[in-house]
Amino acid sequence: MELAETFTGQLLRHVRDRPQHPAVVFTEDPRSPDAESRLSYGQLHAAATRLAARLRAEYQPGSRMLLLYPSGLEFVVAFVACQYAGLVAVPAPEPDRHPYRRQRLLGIMRNSTSAAVLTTDSRASEVHGWMEAVGARLPVVTTDAETEDREPTGRDLADPSPDEPRAEALSFLQYTSGSTAAPRGTMVSQRNLAEHSRMFLAMLGITGPVSIGGWLPMFHDMGLVGHVVTPLFSGGTSVLMSPTSFLRRPGAWLTLIDRYRLYMSAAPNFGYDMCVARVSDEEIRQLDLSRWTVAINGSEPVQAHTVEQFTRRFAAAGLRPETVCPGYGLAEATLAVSLEWHRNRPTVIPVEAEPLTRHVLRPLVDARPDAGGYLPRLVGSGQAAGPEVRIVDPQTREVLPERTVGEIWVRGPSVAEGYWAAPEATAETFAAVTADGESGFLRTGDLGVLHGDELYVTGRIKEVLVVFGRNLYPQDIEAEARAYHESLVGLVGAAFTIPVPHEEVVLLHEYRPGKVDGDRADEAPRRLADALQLHLSRAFGAAVSVVLVPPRTIPRTTSGKVQRHRARQLFLDGAVRPVAANLTTLARRCEVGTRYPAEPVAAAPAGGAVG
The missing domain is CATH 3.30.300.30 (ANL, C-terminal domain)
Incomplete structure (x- = not known):
């Protein structure tokens, strides 16, 4: 499969070559065909082209657009329109009643210096109410008309396609780090997005169009990059449902995977736990998960018992043990760094507890708990198929040998450009140099260890x-x-x-x-x-x-x-x-006086306290 240098360029190729193929599907209820809406590549292109023309007439290239959408087709149209118009998308959670999240959204708006808010007619009043409450003023652009008028007109098809953007142009800002008062937006360029898509497709064993999707929100890096960008880059179909539908009925996610024959779908560890706890035996009898090839578990620490319980619980629905795929990544690397998917079962190793507190990995041959009843078990996150990974002492910056815990450092073309409007933080995080002079590394702030060429994530230095x-x-x-x-x-x-x-x-x-x-x-x-x-x-x-x-x-x-x-x-x-x-x-x-197992790594790495 020939691949373009940018996400936008690759999307335009699919618009040209397969305009009738479904690009995006959204469903309110995977059990009901009537709850589904969809856009073909031609329809997505026409809607995004019309919206891009509106935005280009009002805003300069490079302007940031704050995207406040529920999950659905409208978000995808707005995101693609920003790419076509040369604008920088800023996906963010919609305003709600939680004071903390309302203030954080205000921090994102201010840090990104967004020029406008893009949203739907149904959400516009909430957006206006939030801005009035926090004292913010921005134009609010509703985009329903472009999405509702789905059929490409002769004019749409006759209009020249947008020029492919420069590879170094920013695609979007991903806000996942920083505090409420000082949020940090990771700058993801067109090149980062394309390089990550190439790498991610190779990691997943994908060589052609596939269906990928799930319930993660669109402002989440896995939701956007994993469930939207990746299938569109492959020429396949992005299949989406809302987080609310999942939380209300976790089995709906598995029904989505079954009905649409998804190749890959991802969720944080807690999503798999919810399925184990709340999907009934009757629901399982109605599921066929045998075609689900990759079930990524990421975005938060992966628990060994979750991997085992989920695999065991849904074996009756045809889930294969090798489908479950623990992974490690972060927004600063666009998304993925490593995946445990080699068509084998995930690797879970018991280790000695006491050496691990000293940042030494010592696998147990005869796995037994320590005197306090604690048996640490680490879940492998696979090999880094694209980025280079080093385990580094965060104090001395010396590269550490295998089986020694340190900070995970990453280098490669999918690593983002830095933090928006934060040159000092960018230099500190994205331009790290090891003690022996290797430069250009991303400091992840996470602790990990290499064992048998596989990465095991053991904790976090970052205090998020x-x-x-x-x-x-x-x-x-x-x-x-x-x-x-x-x-x-x-x-x-x-x-x-x-x-x-x-x-x-x-x-x-x-x-x-x-x-x-x-x-x-x-x-x-x-x-x-x-x-x-x-x-x-x-x-x-x-x-x-x-x-x-x-x-x-x-x-x-x-x-x-x-x-x-x-x-x-x-x-x-x-x-x-x-x-x-x-x-x-x-x-x-x-409670005080009760022996409770700490996470595998609770103390600071050798050399002193971290943070």
């Missing part, structure tokens, strides 16, 4: 908290807690996640008694912990356990920087003495 596929930021949670009550002002906190078995958020925060406000003094901390737990869980849309501790409990560096990884380890080791706590049911397993 990944909870059910969502990114939360510890400094935001800590600041919100201090703003909530005077007894926390001037003190420090540490927010982190614990695996129980999904990652849940815990906030350890120092507490100094203030006004009792009519309560007995010994009841005030407990009441505060209860109220703060409710407030933070509502504010961030995720369960947050709260543990109040005496002043000077949270570990800090000599310069006063909070050491969140050390605080987390103290909590897991039962070494904190809480003044009061409000823990979720699962987090209670980690």
Whole structure:
């Protein structure tokens, strides 16, 4: 299959060669043919061309367009129209009622200096309401008309196709890192997108048009790059459903895979767990998953028990063990770095617990838990088929040998251009140099180890908290807690996640008694912990356990920087003495005095604390 140098160029070839072939399908309910809408390559091209003409008349090339869409055809048309018009797409989550997410969206809008918002008629009032609430002003462009008028006219077909953009031109900004106040947009160029598509198709064993899709949102890197860009680059079909449909009925995702014969579909680890827990035996009897070739598990830490339970549960529906495919990637590398897919079962290895805390991988021949009942098991993420991968000591920058844990560094043409409007962060993250002088590496902030040429991801240096596929930021949670009550002002906190078995958020925060406000003094901390737990869980849309501790409990560096990884380890080791706590049911397993297994790597890499 001859491939173009850019995503847009490749798409235009398919428009020319296969205009009647379905490009995008969206369904509200995979069980019902009446719930489906679709666009052929010719229809997608016509709709995107019309919208691109509107946008080109109003906005200069390179302007950023904030895309606020539900999952569906309209998003894909808007994204392609931006490529045709030479504009930079900025996919982002729609505004909702959560204050944290509303403020983060405002941060994305401001950081990207977006020129306009693109959305649908049905969402326009919500967008206007959000902008009014946060004091923002941007033109709002609704794009339904272009999508609803699906048939290409003679004029559409006669109009010259847009020029293929320069390979170095930006395609979109992917906002997955940074805090609410200072979000970071990863700059993905046309070249990055094309190079990644070539590499990803090769990783997946794809040599021609295939159907790929799923339920991940379009502002998610796997949702956009994995489920939309990749099938369109191959000349195949992108098949989509909404995240809401999946959350309401996880079996709908598997029905989608069955009905549309998807070659690849991906989800975070929690998505597979939801299927195991909530898909009934009757639903399984109605499924045929034998044609599902690649089931990528990524976007959050892959759990060995999830891989095993999902494979076992859906074997009755024809799922083959080799279909399950753990992977590692990040938006800064466009998407994928490595995949465990060699038409074999995923690799799961038990390792000795104590050496792993010292960043040494020692596989167990006779797998038995340690004295505390803990048996670490690592899931392989495969070989890096495209990018070069090094495991590096993050302090000394020395390249480490096999079986030694360090920071994962990546180099290759699919690595993004950097962070938008953040030259210092770009230089620090995207232009790393090893101690022996190898340059041009991306510092991922993740910890991993190579064993038998396979990558095993063991933890995170970056302090972003990944909870059910969502990114939360510890400094935001800590600041919100201090703003909530005077007894926390001037003190420090540490927010982190614990695996129980999904990652849940815990906030350890120092507490100094203030006004009792009519309560007995010994009841005030407990009441505060209860109220703060409710407030933070509502504010961030995720369960947050709260543990109040005496002043000077949270570990800090000599310069006063909070050491969140050390605080987390103290909590897991039962070494904190809480003044009061409000823990979720699962987090209670980690209560003081209870032995609970830490993640395989909880301490900082050799050479000192990280972060």
